[in-house]
Amino acid sequence: MSYQIGEKIRVTIFGQSHSEAIGAVIDGIPAGIRLDTDKIRAHMQRRAPGRDRFSTPRRETDEPEIISGLSDGITCGAPICAVIKNTNTKSSDYESLKYLPRPGHSDFAAFMKYGGANDIRGGGQFSGRMTAPLCFAGAVCMQLLEEDGIFVGAHIAKIHGVSDEAFDAANVEKNLLDGLKNKPFAVISDAQGEKMKAEIAKAKENLDSVGGVIECAVLGMPPGIGGALFDGLEGCISKAVFGIPAVKGIEFGAGFAAADMYGSENNDSFYFAENGKVKTRTNNHGGILGGISSGMPLIFRTAVKPTPSIACTQKTVNLKTGTEEKLKITGRHDPCIVHRAVPAVESAAAIAILDKMRG
Numbered sequence: 001m002s003y004q005i006g007e008k009i010r011v012t013i014f015g016q017s018h019s020e021a022i023g024a025v026i027d028g029i030p031a032g033i034r035l036d037t038d039k040i041r042a043h044m045q046r047r048a049p050g051r052d053r054f055s056t057p058r059r060e061t062d063e064p065e066i067i068s069g070l071s072d073g074i075t076c077g078a079p080i081c082a083v084i085k086n087t088n089t090k091s092s093d094y095e096s097l098k099y100l101p102r103p104g105h106s107d108f109a110a111f112m113k114y115g116g117a118n119d120i121r122g123g124g125q126f127s128g129r130m131t132a133p134l135c136f137a138g139a140v141c142m143q144l145l146e147e148d149g150i151f152v153g154a155h156i157a158k159i160h161g162v163s164d165e166a167f168d169a170a171n172v173e174k175n176l177l178d179g180l181k182n183k184p185f186a187v188i189s190d191a192q193g194e195k196m197k198a199e200i201a202k203a204k205e206n207l208d209s210v211g212g213v214i215e216c217a218v219l220g221m222p223p224g225i226g227g228a229l230f231d232g233l234e235g236c237i238s239k240a241v242f243g244i245p246a247v248k249g250i251e252f253g254a255g256f257a258a259a260d261m262y263g264s265e266n267n268d269s270f271y272f273a274e275n276g277k278v279k280t281r282t283n284n285h286g287g288i289l290g291g292i293s294s295g296m297p298l299i300f301r302t303a304v305k306p307t308p309s310i311a312c313t314q315k316t317v318n319l320k321t322g323t324e325e326k327l328k329i330t331g332r333h334d335p336c337i338v339h340r341a342v343p344a345v346e347s348a349a350a351i352a353i354l355d356k357m358r359g
Contacts, residue, residue, distance in 0.1 A: 003125070005239065005240055005243065005351065005352075005355075006028070006351060006352075006355040007355060007359060008028050008355055008358035008359050009026065009027075009028040009029065009141065009351065009354050009355040009358055010026070010027040010028055011024060011025070011026050011027075011134075011137045011351050012024065012025040012027075013130055013133050013134060013137075013243075014133075015084075015086075015125070015130070015133070016119045016121070016122070016124040016125045016127070016129075016130075017086070017119075017121060017122030017123050017124055017125075017127035017129040017130070018086060018094075018119070018121035018122045018124075019086060019119075020085070020086060021083045021084060021085050021086060022083075022084050022086065022129065022130060022132060022133050023064075023081065023082050023083040023084055023133050023136075024081070024082055024133035024134070024136050024137045025079050025080070025081045026069070026079065026080040026081075026137050026140055026141075027079040027080075028358065029069070029075050029077075029080055029140065029144070030075065030077070031074075031075050031076050031077035032074060032075065033074065033075045033143075033144065033147075034073055034074045034075075035070065035073060035074075035075065035140060035143060036143060037066070037073070039139065039143065040064065040136060040139040040140065040143075041063070041064070043135055043138070043139040043142070043181075043343055043346075043347075044062050044064065044132065044135045044136060044139065044343070045062065046135075046181070046184075046186075046340075046342065046343040047062070047131060047132065047135045047340050047341075047342075047343045047344055048061075048062040048132075048340075049334075049340070061085075061087065062084055062132050063084070063085075064082040064083070064084050064136050065082060065083045065084070065085075066080065066081070066082045067081050067082070067083055068080065068081045069081060080140065082133065082136050084132050084133060084136070086129070094120050094121045094122065097120050097329075098116075098120055098320075099318050099319040099320040099321075100316050100317075100318060100319075100325060100327055101316055101317065101319065102308060102309065102314075102316065102327065102329060103308065103314050103315070103316060103327075104305070104306075104308025105123065105126075105308045105309070106123065106124075106126040106245075107120065108319075110124070110126060111319060116319075123245070126245055127245060128244075128245045128246060128334075128337055128340075128341075130245065131244055131245070131341070131344040131347075134243065134244070134344055134347050134348065134351075135343050135344055135347045137347065137351055138343070138344075138346060138347020138348065138349075138350045138351055139347065141347070141350040141351050141353075141354040142346070142347075142350045144354055145350055145353065145354055145357070148220070148357065149220040150218065150219065150220040150221060150353070150357075151174055151177055151218070151219045151220055152177075152216065152217075152218050152219075152346045152349050152350045152353070153176070153177025153178070153180055153181060153216070153217055153219075153346060154180070154186065154214050154215060154216035154217070154342050154343075154345050154346050155167075155180050155186045155187055155188055155214070155215055155342065156185070156186055156187050156193070156196065156212060156213075156214060156338055156339055156342060157212070157213040157214060157215035157301055158212045158213040159196040159199055159200065159210060159211075159212035159336060159338055160196075160199040160200075160203070160210035160211070160212065161199070162192060162195045162196045162199055163192065164187045164188050164189055164192045164193070164196075164215075165188040165189045165192070166215065167188075167215055167217050167297075167299060169253065169282070169283035169284075169286070169296075169297060169299045170279075170280065170281065170282055170283040170296065170297070171297075172217045172219055172297045172299075174219055176188070177217065177219065184339075185197065185339055186339065186342045196212075200335050200336040201335075203306075203335050203336065204335035206312070207310060207311035207312040208306075208310050208311075208312060208335070209306040209307035209308075209309075209310050209333075209334070209335050209336060210306050210335065210336050210338075211246070211303070211304050211305045211306040211307075211336070211337075211338060212303075212304055212336070212338035213301050213302065213303055213304070213338075214301065214302045214304060214338060214341060214342055214345045215299070215300075215301045215302075216299070216300055216301070216302065216345050216346060216349055217297050217298065217299050218287070218297065218298035218299075218349060218353060219297055221287060221293045221295065221297075221298050221353070222293065222295060223278075223292070223293055223294050223295035224292060224293065225292065225293040225353075225356050225357060226288065226291045226292040226293055226356055227291055227292065228290055228291050228292075229291065231291060232288070232290070232291020232292070233288050233291055233292065233293060233298070233352075233353075233356060234252050234288055234291060234300075235291070236352045236353075236355070236356055237250075237300065237348070237349055237352045237353070238250050239352070240348035240349065240351050240352040241300075241302055241345060241348045241349065241352075243348060244302075244341060244344050244345065244348060246304050246305050246307070246337055246341065247302055247303065247304060247305075247341075248303050248304070248305045249302070249303035250300055250301070250302050250303070251300065251301050252285075252286035252287075252288055252298075252299065252300045253283060253284050253285045253286025253287070253288070253299055253300075254266060254284040254285075254286070255286075255300075255301060258284060261284075265284075266284050267284075268280035268281065268282045268283060268284055268285055268296075269281050269282070277295065278295065279295065279296060280294070280296055283296050283297060283299065286298060286299040286300060287299060298353075300349075302341075302345050304337065304338050304341050306336070307333055307334050307335065307336065307337050309329050309333035310329065310333070311328070311329060311330075311333075312328075313326050313327070313328050314326070314327050314328075314329075315327070
């Protein structure tokens, strides 16, 4: 069983939602780099629970305790290990769910795989809680990428049918990415953001939940990173992004919309920029051609499903008695996780890209 990703930069995630702690180990980070721990904490706080009325009431500080890999704040060549304590668990909320799989959750599949020994509390290792150590690792990787002039940022592209302004795929500005990271609700259009919040509030009032789409951009990627077939950038990024619970889809550039285009519409024409670099006038390819970076902004979108833990009554089965039952889930849950998943998507992309840059 592996909870590791990467080859040159290897990230291992450990723990469960209600275990004593969760954490990450990052191997392959070179020595001699001073990490900005304040910047790491700021990135993690964007994901942390209990920050607003649209998040779970579970409050965790998500303070990473770095126990190895640094000496006086500088990387020393040893694996970097960070531990994040789980301090606000309510495991009693899950006692009645041992044999009652929650619709939309991993409960049934995990029960079958682990013979009933799976940790049901908070979803165990399948919980969105596991994106906290992912964000720690991502924050470290982003600092190394920024030293190479590569910047990762994302925004909420859609929530339950309400869309934000899209990135200008061929001309994404770094200032825009920086501004989004300073917003508690990362949208380009604040007016559209208010409409999204109204959709979340309506779902919460109806004891339901909503999902959405996150659009991510990576700026400064040099051309030539990646490879053909199974070594392509799309596959490497997708593998990392699908490690985020609730992610159900991903598309690069024009994505599925390209299926409705003519080749003459989808193809991005080349030209020489003033600095002599080769660029494309449009960016339907999303910065990747043949699995290899083209030097244009790398653009992808990720679909996030509605939170499966909803308060309305649902139908399930009792795995112990063999009967069908009705289930009403109690406890503390997000009516929408999209806004908290934005830094997790950035983190997954940063981990995958740094690994390929070092490959």
